[in-house]
Amino acid sequence: MDGILKVGKYLVDHAEEIVTSMIGPALERAEFEVTEEMIQQSIKLNVEFLNMLVNSFEASNEVAAAELIKWSKKNGEQQAAMLAQLSTMIKPYAENRLMYLQNITQIAMDHGLSTEDVLKISNRISYLLDVSMIETIFAYEAYRDDQLKDRQKEINELSAPIVPIQHGIAVLPLIGVIDYPRVQHLLNNVLPSIPSLDVDHLIIDFSGILTIDSEVAQHIFTIHNVLQLLGIHVMFTGIRPNLSMAVVQAGIDFTSFNTYGSVKQAIESVR
Structure with a gap:
């Protein structure tokens, strides 16, 4: 263990130098333009990883992974915020693993470590890189999922606005694809707001x-x-043939509804 700790001290003392020499060739082979900011960010991340690797030499795999998980989560969120593609993030991992194993194994051998100790360091590198990759993906996906939910919420709000057009008359234009989440938005958010709008007649337009x-x-x-139970007169407009088929397939009795070909016709029926 003393030999491993000696190697660890060397890695910490020369971290930036080691990292720069490792990532230089990889950045030169990059299939995109590498900016100075990207180089410095890469050096920073790899120095942090190298320090976590050294700190893990005296710890179990579980303890070593705990701190790395936090770091990987932060990295994954940063990558997602930068709109980086997941494939772009994952692609370098195989090369990074080989790069770390080759360089740090050589350093360990130069310090006279036994084959057993060199193998311990190599195994720890592989383990931490695997944990880092998995947790980075988890964090990336969670961040993107949250973004998608926020955007879907915005889309729902924009695609089902209640538009007052005359005193006591409003239109609820439905736009795009109406799926279950959109219906839930209507039931939970749009519907409860209608009584407060002082609306006597609501036109639900399906033309979009x-x-x-x-x-x-x-x-x-x-x-x-x-809405009928709330005393609001409801009219449907713009019902296309495909919607009519869906209504029939759902077993809905269409005869009890007030339907019109257009919003204009529905408004005229109120006068």
Whole structure:
């Protein structure tokens, strides 16, 4: 162990020099333009990893991985925030592993370490790199998933706005693909806000809908029934043939609904 710790001290004392010599050839082979900022960021990340590697020499795999997981999570989130592709992140890992194993193994051998100690260091490098890759991917995916949820929420809000057009009359234009999450947004966010708008007549316009299935159609027409119970007169406009088929397949009785070909016709019916 004394020999391993001696190698560790050497790695820490010469971390930036070692990292610079390792990543230089890799950056030269990069298939994209490498900026000075990217070089410095790469040096910083690799120096941090090298220090964590050294700190792990006296620890178990589990303890060594704990700190690395935090570091990898931060790295994954940074990469996702920079809109880096996941494939771009993963591609260098095989080369990085070989680079670390070759360079640090050589340093260990130069310090006269036994084959057993060299193998211990090599195994720890491989283990930490694997943990780093896995946790970076997890963090990347979690960050991107949160971004997608936020964007979907914005899309839902923009694609189902309630538009007052005359006193007591408003239009709810439905746009795009109506799927289950969109319906849930309507039920949980849009529907509760309607009574506060002092609306007597609500026109739900389907002309902007691209597709809808029978299950979702059932939920849409549930909205009609709820609004009717609230004393709001509901009218449907712009129902296309494919939507009509979905309604029929859902077993919905269409005869009880007020339907019009256009929003204009629905407004005129109120006068």
